[in-house]
Amino acid sequence: MKTKMTSRMRNNRQSKEAGFTLIGMLIAVGIVAILAMIAVPKFTSAIASANTARIQADLSTINTAISVYEIENGEYPENIGDLGNYLQNTKPKPPTGKCYINGSETKIPEGGYDIDRSTHQATCGGKKIAEFSKTKDTENVDQG
Template identity: 35%
Template sequence: MSGRSPNEHGFTLIEMLIVILIISILLLIAVPNMAKNNDVVKDKSCNATVKLIQSQVAAYEVENNTLPERIEDLSEYIDSEDMKCPGEDGDLNYDPATGKVSRP
């Protein structure tokens, strides 16, 4: 004997379709929220990069008693590939007169 009574059956096709429908609806709700959060993560990552470069400008100024002429002068403090916002084209903006770093 299989241990089942004659009236017991597995899931019906309708029950399986309802489960798939519920999972699909949950995915339709979740996927757009994840895509929106990706933009927030990129934005926060770029802001963190700007703060990091700004702190390296301050370190350069302390060591050399002057602001760097170009952002590339910070190469001994930070790698050149880290001087860009992740996921964005273009370099960060740097004003040598004020020593301020900003987003492109």
Template identity: 35%
Template sequence: MMLGWTKFSDLMKRHGQCRARTRSGGEAGFTLVEMLVVITIIGLVMGLVGPRVLSYLSDSKLKTARIQIRSLASALDLYHLDNGRYPTAAEGLGALVQKPATATSWNGPYLSGTLVPTDPWGRPYVYKFPGQHGAYDIVSLGPDGREDETTANANVTSWQQP
């Protein structure tokens, strides 16, 4: 025999199952044990998800640095086409946004904005002219801010672009 929904709900009401459970003082709420269980579950989920999110964040900063270095390289190439040379080390990347005194055919700014962008870690890009690996070298010092290429915090460079 199958009970209809109305008969089932009447049966549950009769046995007090549909009423909100109340504590001895008549106040509804959660016990300390229930709250601790929920906090523990949230902690476990964050322990599993947190490291993955942080790895995505560090990967995105590396990708951003690579994209910015490509953009700077393109702007340097445009500067070279207009002026017949790359900016000197003394002029630096600032020559892409503000005309240096020695530039004869400057048609810039070659970058949008009035400032050269910083790397994703908030430090300026290192510009070397002449470069050791090409006409010029552009380097982001990476997360640790040091010129090292062997650690997990390796630099992002213009000559090692994937």
């Protein structure tokens, strides 16, 4: 009889201890929330940095195509459509979302890529390649 009683008591004690406690669950949820609060801003910053790098690469490619066009034709192209033989995509589109312009995270300018007729450089929403940067560099912006 004694053995039956002790085994019942053990089973009863185990059933009370099985499972998660409310405090344990709250602590786990709190830890996940804190990690999310740290990770989400870094993730959005990484997206803005990637968009900035993509715009810089696109503008650099278009500027190279403009230079080659000018060398081969003796004049600058009027618009990006004139660069058909020099670009894989004659209607390149900038990414959507945010990017860094002069050190500030802002929405990507409307208007897409174009050629500034006075400087014969590629622009994105009227902004030149030097303006797309995570750091503020006023020397390059004033010159470029």
